[in-house]
Amino acid sequence: MEKSRMVEITTIAGAIILFAVIAVSSWAVLTELEEDRPADITVKVVGQQFAWQFIYPDGTVDAVLRVKAGQTVRLEMTSRDVIHSFYINDFGVKKDVVPGRTNVLYITPLVPGKYLIQCAEFCGQGHYSMFTWLEVTP
């Protein structure tokens, strides 16, 4: 076979293999992050213009999300008005919060600290002020 033809085939085959490996590993991680799993605590999250509300299993309502490090938290999120997006930059997670449906997000914080929770979907004039904190205690 001609040398240039071999280089061409190797390049195409290499690209296909690389893309396949990336696709499979991305799919595996996305599936793992999305699938239902046992949680230590379930917190209901309600988004509304322009604040977040967290409802704990005992009925307590708070404006700040407070969890313990190492706890797997199941967040059941819905909206009272328009579409919002629940975004924790430090955890690399973001999920749309849509009126009329409940979207689920799992987080397992490891490091105690205070992390910013922002709305990542333009939801009105006060969108910029729609943020709160996730407090992770040891």
Place this chain on the structure above:
Amino acid sequence: MTKLAARDYAVFALIVAALFVFLLVVGNFGNLLQPFSVEAIRINTLYQFIYISGSAVGALFGGALIFIVYKFREKGGK
């Protein structure tokens, strides 16, 4: 057609390797952010893998481009 000598292949390999190392150092070896949760660790590991393999491909193509531009440059007078 210009035939490539062993030295040319060595230069090409050197350019690709240098570019690959440069991309890795610039991108902190794919460690973009410090992960604070189990999910972030999984995402970061995936990002790291994609960054390193992307850097390898980028280095290969970028290196080939640099090498070709240099090797087959207009030398003038002909």
